[in-house]
Amino acid sequence: MKQNWLKAILPHVAAIGIFLLLAVVYCSPVLEGKIVNQSDMKNVKGMAKEAKDFYEATGERPLWSNNMFSGMPSYVVFTGPGANKVAYMNRVVTLNLPDPINMLFLAMICMYLLLCILDFKYWIRVMGAVAFAFCSYNVIIIDVGHVTKMYDIALMPAVLAGIILTYRGRLLTGAALTALATGMLIYNNHLQIIYYTLIMVLCLAAGAFVHAYKEKQLPQFFKASGLLAIAGGLAVLTSMDSLLILHEYADYTMRGSKSELTLDQDDVTQKKSTGLEIEYAYDWSYGVPESATFLIPGYVGNSSAQKLSSGSNFGEQMISLGVQQAQVDQFLSQQKLPMYYGAQAKGTSGPVYVGAIICFLFVLSLLLVTSWQKWWLIAVTAIGFILAWGKNMSFINDFLFYHLPLYNKFRAPAQALVLPSLTFVVLACWGLQEVANGKHTKAELLTKLKKSLLITGGIIVFFNLISIFFVGFSSHSDAGMLQYFAQMMGGEENGKLLIRALEKDRNSLLLKDSFRSIVFIAIAAGAIWAFLQDKLKWPVAAFIIAAAVTIDLVQVDRNYLNNDSFVDDMTFMQELTPSAADQQIKQDPDPYYRVFNVATSPFDDATPSYFHKSIGGYSPAKLWLYQDLISHQIAKNNMHVLNMLNTKYFIVPDQKSGQPVAQRNPDAYGNAWFVKDIVWAPDANTEMKTLDYLNTRDTAVIDKRFQSQLGGNFKPGTDSSASIKLTKYGLNSLAYTSNNSQEGLGVFSEIYYPAGWKAFIDDKPADIVRVDYALRGVKIPAGQHKIDLKFEPATFFKGQKIAGISSTLLLLLVIAAFGWELFTQNKKEETVVKK
Structure with a gap:
């Protein structure tokens, strides 16, 4: 019984060993202590920095964080164990x-x-x-x-x-x-x-x-x-x-x-969606012909940023225009060029390539497999492609976006290709299993093998013809590159010559990768034929096919994740090293203020959040009201709005050196203040438009829906010495003291979020109302008081x-x-x- 158990378990142990060896060899720089230089993980470090520091210092779970978008829940980033x-x-x-x-x-x-x-x-x-x-x-x-x-x-x-x-x-x-x-x-x-x-x-x-x-x-x-x-x-x-x-x-x-605002909407765009806007959600929709990347990795030019050699058409064109060989080599070693010419207007880091052999075996499985499971796998394959095509098959996907439950919560339709990526592999394996299981005659298998070869080869030829005669090799990025090349080479005509050379390189890549796919398919088909002709034993034929699949995929993968992708910790953290501007700002002893870094892309970069409590940041799930504030006020540089967000510092690029420099804003309102008056807005649109001109230091605009919470006849009062001061800063709680001889409205430079934030005045609950579209307001009695804002979701x-x-x-x-x-x-x- 022990021998049977060992016999059963050893092949699985061997498989685990193979997988471990492959993963370790492929990622071998990890053994030297290196990590992948992942751009998104740098954003994650910036996003999570304040929350992690707070947890390590206090042991308390951070449920809120102020280092992005003036404050937001930390659920999507870090809350501790x-x-x-x-x-x-x-x-x-x-x-x-x-x-x-x-x-x-x-x-x-x-x-x-x-x-x-x-x-x-x-x-x-x-x-x-x-x-x-x-x-x-x-x-x-x-x-x-x-x-x-x-x-x-x-x-x-x-x-x-x-x-x-x-x-x-x-x-x-x-x-x-x-x-x-x-x-x-x-x-x-x-x-x-x-x-x-x-x-x-x-x-x-x-x-x-x-x-x-x-x-x-x-x-x-x-x-x-x-x-x-x-x-x-x-x-x-x-x-x-x-x-x-x-x-x-x-x-x-x-x-x-859905945002409450309708300021930018017309009748056509008033379609109701409780998720993302359809145009935003459809970013990175895979092109229908682009799906041929499953079979031909370079079908639409691989990625949007690639290095070319001086022997490329582009390099030779530069030399023919009088650029020295050494200069061409230097330029191409430093500059990545847009080889991608597919349907994704925002570009891509690379294609979805499942392997030429896998595609060939997938076709073979369609001819051989009779199991009922074949049909649900085919259904999943079709669904995956249709969803991935997004706006490129809008007559189906628009309907799904508005009617399929939860579908409108997601963006980047191309991610749906994870479905056919899985089903192609399963069906490919099933097709190979049918070859080996003895259920089919040799004649039948040879016939189906031939048909599969013809079909797969025909698909390769078909998509080559489609590209050459119908789609072409021009890219969304070519217009911008033409301007760049024209400036670099001294004229638009020279720029056009370089664009045409780039198109030739895209064509060459397509032909090279098509031939490459044919070679790998021939290897697999040859191994199967040799097995059927009794020239190879099954284990040998299967090993050859498995090895060829591995070589095929790893060769392509090395274009994207290779030894150069790994760096040591010091190199990885270089972008998270504070600049002179950051260091200058961090000298400020004030525990709580905000920084607006416009020397970077402020709303797509979380690096500033690593150092400061930031007006900007990066998150795929921003609060709607803050996105509205960005779109309608911050983007217009409305200083009253930036002041009410307590923007004490700006980081801007120096006009001469281009290096980031810090500028102090003396007009920032601080953490909280009393206002003298209220403008009641009948709706969100009016509230937002009022912010266009309102002096938010003296007056608050509030939607009428909150009037009952403040009292119908409430009029805020304030004296010349009235103040609200922050006495304790924490992520889950903020403590203040107030002093005002009259009953007043305190406005706090904190983002309004009703799902958990509570106010207490002298330890007694108080209402929080939305003020100035995005901030918190509390009615505060006359006299001196202790005020606590606590996040208790x-x-x-x-x-x-x-x-x-x-x-x-x-x-x-x-x-x-x-x-x-x-x-x-x-x-x-x-x-x-x-x-």
């Missing part, structure tokens, strides 16, 4: 490996698990695992720092594995695996990937229902589905510490709510309790289920031995 015990499983299943080795390893392990449950042959499992992990999209998002997205992509196959296992009758084990994988998926919290996973699960469930109906097995289907629903519900409960509070927060953000603490209890329960049930499986399996083996 969570209550969800499933978090520990991230380390367990990745062997506590460092980033990004762990992500690639996890993706391979999860796909390998799925292919094991589908009972594919060994080298097919290994091939599929490697193909899934090293899809170019995955290494590209690792390179830019989309960590949670990569974790969730990696976990998608494990969720499917648990569901398929359950529908096959392994109820306890399948449900346990489903609960664990789904719990981890939700914990890692990339909501868009979770949404796509749900779509895939629904397609699988629909396919299983149809199959059960045809096989007259509906009772078993409903039993399994009920158990899966319980498993999924428990998995959701484990992440209630984040889900509940994010659901509440979404009601106030660009992702989940009940939803957060409720979620913590639910997550702590349910995640502990989930892990215990998973352990019990797998333990029971091992126990019953041993009992069966003992019974067989006795017989």
Whole structure:
């Protein structure tokens, strides 16, 4: 029995060893202590800096942060350790490996698990695992720092594995695996990937229902589905510490709510959406022909910024225009050029390439696979492409955007290509399994092999012709580059020559990569043919195909994530080193003021938030009211608005040196003040327009909806010595003292957020009203008073309790289920031995 156990386990241990070796070799600079130079992670460090510092200094959970957008909840960035015990499983299943080795390893392990449950042959499992992990999209998002997205992509196959296992009758084990994988998926919290996973699960469930109906097995289907629903519900409960509070927060953000303003809307754009605007959501819509990148990596020119050699058409054109070879070499070594000419107007970091061999085997699977599971996989493939095309298939996607639940919360439709990236691999493996399982005659297999070759080769030729004769090789970026080249080369005609040379390089890349894909397809087809002709044993043929898939993908991936992508900590932190302007400002002993850095892109860069409490920042989920303030006031440099936000310093580029310099703003209002008068606005539009000219130091504009909270006849009073002073600064609480001989309205330079902020005057509750569209106001009695503003979101603490209890329960049930499986399996083996 021991020998049988070892025989069963050793191939899996070997597979784990292969995956570990591949991930470590690919990311070998990590062994030298280097990290990936991820641009988005630099933003994350800026976003989380104040919250992390606060937690380390006080041990208190930071629920609010003031270092971005004048203040916002820190739920989307950092709140300290969570209550969800499933978090520990991230380390367990990745062997506590460092980033990004762990992500690639996890993706391979999860796909390998799925292919094991589908009972594919060994080298097919290994091939599929490697193909899934090293899809170019995955290494590209690792390179830019989309960590949670990569974790969730990696976990998608494990969720499917648990569901398929359950529908096959392994109820306890399948449900346990489903609960664990789904719990981890939700914990890692990339909501868009979770949404796509749900779509895939629904397609699988629909396919299983149809199959059960045809096989007259509906009772078993409903039993399994009920158990899966319980498993999924428990998995959701484990992440209630984040889900509940994010659901509440979404009601106030660009992702989940709608601005009250209609100032910029006409009749056409008045379509109701409780999420993002459709134009914003459709950024990075994949082009329909661009989908050929699955098969030809350079189909639309790879990325928007690439280095070319002096031997390129562009380099030779520069030389022909009189530029010295040394200068051309230097220019091209430093300057990245826009090779991308696809449909995504904002550019791309690289294509979604699943591998030429995988595409070829996918076509073969369509001709060979007869399992019912083929159809739900095809459905998921089609859905993924349609969603990814976004505005390029607007007659379908516009309808989905406005009617499909929650779909309007997400942007960048191209992310939906994670669905066909997964299904292509599974079906490719299935096609190869059909070749090896002996169910088809040799003649049939040779015929289908030939057809697959012709179809795949025909697709390559077709898309080449489409590009050459219909699409062309011009890019959205060419107009801007023409101006740049014209200035550089002394005239527009020379600039046009360089643009045409760039187009030739794009054409050359297409032809080169098309030929490259044909070569890899020929290698795989040749190995299959040799196996069918008894010239190669199956393990040898399968190994050749797996090796070719690995070489193909790694070669392409190295264009995006390579040794140059890794840097030491010092280099990574260089952009987070304070400038002279930052250092000058940090000398100010005032504990709480704001800085507006216009020497950078203020609303797309969180680097200033690393050093200061910033007017700007970076977040995909800004509060709507603050985005309105940016669009209608801050962008117009309205000083009254900037003063009311306590903008004590500006950082601007020096006119001579271009270096950032600090400028003190003596007119900033401070942390809080009393106003002399109120302008009552009938609606949000009027409130915002009033800010165009209002002296916010003396007068506040308030929407009439808050009038009852202040008292219908309330008129603020103030004397010449009236003041409100900040006495204690914290992220979750602020303390003030006020002095005013009259009943007045205190305006606080704090962003209005009703879901948790509470006011107390001398420890007694007081109402907070929205003032000046985005700030907090409190009616304060005459005399001297202590005022506290406290952030106490009940939803957060409720979620913590639910997550702590349910995640502990989930892990215990998973352990019990797998333990029971091992126990019953041993009992069966003992019974067989006795017989």
